[in-house]
Amino acid sequence: MMSGGEARYVKPESTEKTILKIARKNGGQVTPGEVAIESEITVDQARKELDTLASKGLAELRVRASGVVVYFFPEFSSEKSEFVDL
Numbered sequence: 001m002m003s004g005g006e007a008r009y010v011k012p013e014s015t016e017k018t019i020l021k022i023a024r025k026n027g028g029q030v031t032p033g034e035v036a037i038e039s040e041i042t043v044d045q046a047r048k049e050l051d052t053l054a055s056k057g058l059a060e061l062r063v064r065a066s067g068v069v070v071y072f073f074p075e076f077s078s079e080k081s082e083f084v085d086l
């Protein structure tokens with residue numbers, strides 16, 4: 001039995017779930033830097049996770065007109081994008 005003052009263990013959120021939440025919040029757009037800020041992984045690890053999702057067909061690698069590389073999740077897209085196809 002737990003009393004009101006005891007702390008319970010909460011399993012950390014998976015990186016994939018964090019990425020998908022960011023994509024949903026940002027209209028389908030995610031950068032490795034955003035993932036690193038929202039999770040406990042490095043930018044390089046975030047890029048690898050995003051590459052894995054892209055290889056599964058869940059995301060597309062896009063480039064903004066500014067040259068910034070973004071992983072685009074069409075499932076969460078809310079409007080037309082400003083990306084240039086490679």
